[in-house]
Amino acid sequence: MEFRRLGRSGLSVSEISYGNWITHGSQVEEEQAHACVRAALDSGITTFDTADVYANTKAEEVLGRALAGQRRESLEIFTKVYWPTGPGGPNDKGLGRKHIMESANASLRRLKTDYVDLYQAHRFDSSVPLEETMLAFADLVRAGKVLYIGVSEWKADQISRGAALARELKVPFVSNQPQYSMLWRVIESQVVPTCEREGMSQIVWSPIAQGVLTGKYLPGQAPPAGSRATDEQGKNFIARLMRDDVLERVQQLKPIAEDVGLSMAQLAIAWVLQNPNVASAIIGATRPEQVTENVKAAGVRLDAEVLDRIDKVLDGIVQDDPRLGG
Template sequence: MKYRRLGQSDLKVSEISLGSWLTFGVGVEADAARACIDKAFDVGINFIDTANIYGRGAAERFLGEALAGRPRDSYVLATKLYFPMTETDRGLSAAQVEKQLDASLQRLRTDHVDLYQCHRYDEETPLEETMQALTRAVESGKTRYIGFSEWPADKIRAAIEMAGVARFVSSQPQYSLLWREPEAEVIPLCAANGISQIVWSPLGQGVLTGKYDPDSPPPADSRANDPEMGGWMDRFMDRPILAAVQKLKPVAADAGLSLAQFALAWVLREPNVASAIIGASRPSQVVENAAASDATVDPALFAQAERIMAEALD
């Protein structure tokens, strides 16, 4: 496992990180989830990402239990706030930053997180209020650093230009061979200002593993076939996209990689990406995906893959 510095922080995070959206505390049985965490540590993953909204606190509670026996300095822990936890608790107001951070720390059974992230931009709260609240969170020691997820470029720029507040060190966008939108504005802006990307859905919700046949229904045990977990996948399940993904398999084979490893290595080719978040329901998935960190791929193969996907996505 290789490690990269997270923005202008002193955190070094594994190139592959373990996420908990739709899995830990929710979609994956507890023993299997613990086995995934144990295997993650075995292969050198040190970065674990969660959010208060995942299972309405269930993912954080599970991680609090699963990580309780490990030295706190042996892993980098990140969580987020923004989405509704109750009918009245939502957003990035100063009151919510304080309340939700304290609640997350209690569920995670720790006195601090390494990274506290704004899960989306809050149009109903002045940016200055949010940034000042996040600054107080850093000064209190409850979080070491701050980040954001899926913020538009103009809001990122406004935060960067604000004086007297803590600086963002991370951005968490969706990014993959199927979704390259951050390349237009977010990645260049962040790269110029000491902010790294922590990528979610680098495998396109599992589509880039190649397990979905364009001419057959999704496997019974797959995410796409799960009413709760498959709702985010519709745009990637069109037949032309699934057919194009199948064409990527021989390209990945030429690189000596599985398709999942190739897709992760493609994301990691971008220097501004510090880590790619994977989800896992089995330890074997963790092992396979972690191997992408050590992959060396001819850039010509990446270019070939980009052309294949561009034709399908046009």
């Protein structure tokens, strides 16, 4: 495993991080979830990402139990706030002070820790004054419950506004967590330059495009039983990629992966890590062996010729419109 600094902060994170969106507390039984976390630890992963909304708080609980007994100082634990997790009351969602404070305390209880290394605003909340949101985050840092703050799926202008307030409060943003893959590059033109200017890194999710970039989905054929495309939650996110024109192009990436000695998934993860603004790529897993295989993308360097071949194969199907982000 290799490590990168998160933005201009002093926090180092593993190039590959483990996330439990969709899997823990819903798609994967607890014993299997614990086995995946053990595989991540054994593979050198130290960075673990979750959110209170995943499986309606159950994912945090599972991760807390799975990490019990580990040396806390050797881990970086990330979580998020924004989406509703309670019975749906008026203060059960968003980035108002009440919801942020109550959500942070609840996340700490579920994760069985006194602090999280990174607390992220899961989306931008235009219904709440940004000053209120940023002051609540700053107070959590000063209380020692949060070490660093970041955002997830904010647009470039939102990042700029939030980062300015964060600097004033002496708790600068260190990261953004966007979707990013060979097929989904909407952050490249605006978000990445903004984050570079603000001293923030990307912690990217879905680097293998919900499994599409593994090549397991074949054009003209039904998705394999038990795959993300058949999962009630996952299929909504993957539907826009389950087109024959996309799947046909993905199959053309196989010779490239073979030439560089990587699996399709490893190639996809290594590709996002070529972007110097990416600090870590989040992988999920339903089986421990998936973790063991995918972490082999850490430290891989793809030369310019390989990157050019990938671009030529995917020309015309890549999504890069910045309006699609957030």
